[in-house]
Amino acid sequence: MSGVGHNIGHNELRLLIERIERLEEEKAGIGEDIKDVYSEAKSRGFDPKIMRIIVRERKMDKHARDERDALIETYKAALGMLADTPLGQAAMAAA
Amino acid sequence: MSGVGHNIGHNELRLLIERIERLEEEKAGIGEDIKDVYSEAKSRGFDPKIMRIIVRERKMDKHARDERDALIETYKAALGMLADTPLGQAAMAAA
Amino acid sequence: MSGVGHNIGHNELRLLIERIERLEEEKAGIGEDIKDVYSEAKSRGFDPKIMRIIVRERKMDKHARDERDALIETYKAALGMLADTPLGQAAMAAA
Amino acid sequence: MSGVGHNIGHNELRLLIERIERLEEEKAGIGEDIKDVYSEAKSRGFDPKIMRIIVRERKMDKHARDERDALIETYKAALGMLADTPLGQAAMAAA
DNA sequence: CTGCCATTTTACCGGC
DNA sequence: GCCGGTAAAATGGCAG
Numbered sequence: 001m002s003g004v005g006h007n008i009g010h011n012e013l014r015l016l017i018e019r020i021e022r023l024e025e026e027k028a029g030i031g032e033d034i035k036d037v038y039s040e041a042k043s044r045g046f047d048p049k050i051m052r053i054i055v056r057e058r059k060m061d062k063h064a065r066d067e068r069d070a071l072i073e074t075y076k077a078a079l080g081m082l083a084d085t086p087l088g089q090a091a092m093a094a095a
Numbered sequence: 096m097s098g099v100g101h102n103i104g105h106n107e108l109r110l111l112i113e114r115i116e117r118l119e120e121e122k123a124g125i126g127e128d129i130k131d132v133y134s135e136a137k138s139r140g141f142d143p144k145i146m147r148i149i150v151r152e153r154k155m156d157k158h159a160r161d162e163r164d165a166l167i168e169t170y171k172a173a174l175g176m177l178a179d180t181p182l183g184q185a186a187m188a189a190a
Numbered sequence: 191m192s193g194v195g196h197n198i199g200h201n202e203l204r205l206l207i208e209r210i211e212r213l214e215e216e217k218a219g220i221g222e223d224i225k226d227v228y229s230e231a232k233s234r235g236f237d238p239k240i241m242r243i244i245v246r247e248r249k250m251d252k253h254a255r256d257e258r259d260a261l262i263e264t265y266k267a268a269l270g271m272l273a274d275t276p277l278g279q280a281a282m283a284a285a
Numbered sequence: 286m287s288g289v290g291h292n293i294g295h296n297e298l299r300l301l302i303e304r305i306e307r308l309e310e311e312k313a314g315i316g317e318d319i320k321d322v323y324s325e326a327k328s329r330g331f332d333p334k335i336m337r338i339i340v341r342e343r344k345m346d347k348h349a350r351d352e353r354d355a356l357i358e359t360y361k362a363a364l365g366m367l368a369d370t371p372l373g374q375a376a377m378a379a380a
Numbered sequence: 381c382t383g384c385c386a387t388t389t390t391a392c393c394g395g396c
Numbered sequence: 397g398c399c400g401g402t403a404a405a406a407t408g409g410c411a412g
Contacts, residue, residue, distance in 0.1 A: 013136075013141055013146075016132060016135070016136045016139075016141065016146070017146065017149060017150060017153075019132050020129055020132050020133070020146070020150055021150060021153070021154075023125050023128050023129045023132065024129065024150070024154075026125050027122055027125045027126065027129070030118050030121050030122045030125070031122060033118050034115055034118045034119065034122070035410090037111060037114050037115050037118065038115070040111070041108075041111045044107065044111075046107075046108055046111065047268065048411085049411080049412090050264075050265075050268055051108075051111070051112065051115070052385090052411095053261065053264060054112060055112060055115055055116060055119070056385090057261070058112075058116070059116075059119075060254075060257075064250075064254070067250075071243065071247070074240075074243060075240075078237065078240055126387095144389090147388090147389085202329065203326075203331055203336075206322060206325070206326045206329075206331065206336070207336065207339060207340060207343075209322050210319055210322050210323070210336070210340055211340060211343070211344075213315050213318050213319045213322065214319065214340070214344075216315050217312055217315045217316065217319070220308050220311050220312045220315070221312065221392095223308050224305055224308045224309065224312070225393090227301060227304050227305050227308065228305070230301070231298075231301045234297065234301075236297075236298055236301065239394075241298075241301070241302065241305070242393095244302060245302060245305055245306060245309070246403090248302075248306070249306075249309075316404090316405095334406090334407085337405090337406075
C-alpha cells in the first residue's frame with residue numbers, strides 16, 4: 001500500500017474527529033445555557049428542583065405518546081394492515 | 096397577594112420552562128449529529144469505539160492543560176503578578 | 191499493620207466477590223429461564239417480539255404509576271404538607 | 286375458528302406473560318441484592334469500581350476457559366471420542 | 381461528600 | 397455470521 005493512502009486516511013479520520021469535537025463543544029455550551037436558565041429561575045424565586053421534575057415529566061409524557069403511536073404501527077404491521085404509502089393498500093389489494 | 100401576580104408568575108415560569116425545553120431539544124439534536132458522524136465514520140471503515148476512546152482522551156488532555164493553566168494563573172494572582180502578556184513570564188523568570 | 195490484618199481483609203474481599211459472583215450466576219440463570227419461556231411461547235405459535243412489547247408496556251405502566259405516586263409525595267413535601275405519621279400534621283399545626 | 290379457541294389461546298398467552306413477569310421480578314430482585322453487596326463492600330472500605338473490574342475479568346477468564354473446554358469437546362467429537370451418556374464413559378474406560 | 385440523575389457504554393437479541 | 401437497534405450497567409456530574 002502507498003504512504004499517500006495512509007495520509008489521506010489519516011486526514012479523513014482527523015477531520016471526522018474534529019467534527020465530533022466541535023459538535024461536543026456546542027453540546028456542552030448548550031448544557032451551560034440550560035444551567036444558566038435554572039440559575040436565573042432560582043434567582044427569581046422558582047425552585048429548580050421542582051422545575052426539573054416538571055421538565056422531566058413533560059418529556060416522559062411526550063415519549064409515552066410517541067411510543068404509543070409506534071406501538072399502534074407495530075400492531076398494524078403484525079396484522080398486515082400496514083401501508084407504507086397512500087398507494088400501499090391499493091397495491092396490496094391489487095396483488 | 097393578587098391573582099394577577101399569580102398569573103404573571105405562572106407565565107414567567109412557563110417561559111422559563113419553554114426556554115429550557117427548547118435548549119434541551121437543541122442539545123438532543125446535536126447528540127444526533129454526533130451519532131451520525133460516528134455512523135459515517137464507520138461506513139468509511141473507521142472503528143467508532145476506538146474513535147470514542149480517542150475523543151475522550153483528547154478531552155482529558157485538554158482538561159489537564161486547562162487546569163495547569165488555571166493553576167499558573169492562581170499562583171500568579173497570589174504573587175500579584177497577574178499579567179495576560181508575555182511580560183508576566185519575563186517577570187517570573189527574573190524572580 | 192499486621193500480616194494477619196491483611197489476610198483478614200483479603201478474605202473479607204474474597205467472600206464479597208464470591209457472593210457477587212454467585213448472585214450473578216443466579217441472575218444469568220433466570221435470564222436463561224426467561225429466554226426459554228419465550229422459546230416455548232414461540233413453539234406454541236405466539237410471536238415473541240409482540241410478547242416482549244407487551245411485557246415492556248406493562249412494566250412501563252407500572253413504573254408510570256409508581257412515579258406518579260412519588261411525584262405526589264414530592265409536591266406535598268414542597269408544599270409543607272408531608273406528614274411522616276398521622277400525628278405529623280397536628281404537630282406542624284401546633285408549631 | 287371458535288370464540289372458545291380464542292379464549293383458550295388468550296389464557297395460554299396470559300399465563301406465559303405472567304411467568305415471564307415473575308421471572309423478571311426475581312431477576313430485578315437479585316440485581317438489587319448485588320447492588321447491596323457492593324454498597325456493603327464500600328462501607329467496609331473496598332472500592333466498588335475496582336471490584337467490578339475484578340468481577341468482569343474473572344468472568345472473562347471463565348468464559349475463555351469454557352470456550353477452550355468446548356473446543357476440546359468439539360475436537361473429541363470430530364475424532365469420535367465423545368461420550369454423551371454414562372455408558373459412553375464406561376466404554377471409554379474399557380478402551 | 382453523599383446520593384441521585386443523566387449520559388454514556390456495554391451486552392444482548394432478533395433480522396437479513 | 398454480521399449488523400442494527402434495544403435494554404441493562406456503569407460512569408460521571410450535579411444538587412443538596
